Amino acid sequence: MVSQVQEQRPGGEPGTDVAPILCLSRLLRFAEKVFRDQFQMKFDIMWDVRAELAKPYLADEDAETQRAWRIVDASLGKLQAITENEGTTLVVVQIADPFQVDKNWLRVSSAWMRQPLDPIHPNRRLGEICRRRGIHYYDMYPDVTRYIEEHDLHFPYLSFRCDRHYTPRGQELMANLVVGYLREQGLVPAITP
Secondary structure, three states, rough: OOOOOOOOOOOOOOOOOOOOHHHHHHHHHHHHHHHHHHHHHHOOOOOOOOHHHHHHOOOOOOOOHHHHHHHHHHHHHHHHHHHHHHHOOOOOEEEEOOOOHHHHHHHHHHHHHHOOOOOHHHHHHHEEEEEEEHHEEOHHHHHHHHHHHOOOOOOOOOOOOOOOOOOHHHHHHHHHHHHHHHOEEEEEOOOOO
């Protein structure tokens, strides 16, 4: 025997049956899980999101990560050649990743990965490539973490809780920091009132 859940809805009749809605919702969640599991077993695909997000912050790089950095290096070399041919200046800006500034995420992910994550490892790597090539490089991490501390911001800091894209406040900060860097480097004129 199946028991039914009943409640009175505003404007509805007493005893309106909500069990089918609850049941359908549970059935859809269960079907999604079964589909995901079956897909995983059939195609032998395992994607560990936490591991993928944490990988750039591991100081001990695997062969795949080292290959990725070689591709970044070669790509920047090509971009540099294009900009030089066009008579422009290449500037690489490394945005502070919302995961990178989240100390709790770093702590939990370090435990998950069973090794400490270095929040500035990818910044150092990209900075080394740019310095060696003579490319302007701006690492936002120090300025963003300073802003977060000065304004006593808490999770999700400058990003949306749901997807870690920057909020309008975060986007405004990024824009102001980039313009400040470009002015400091003499790459754009200072605006005088």
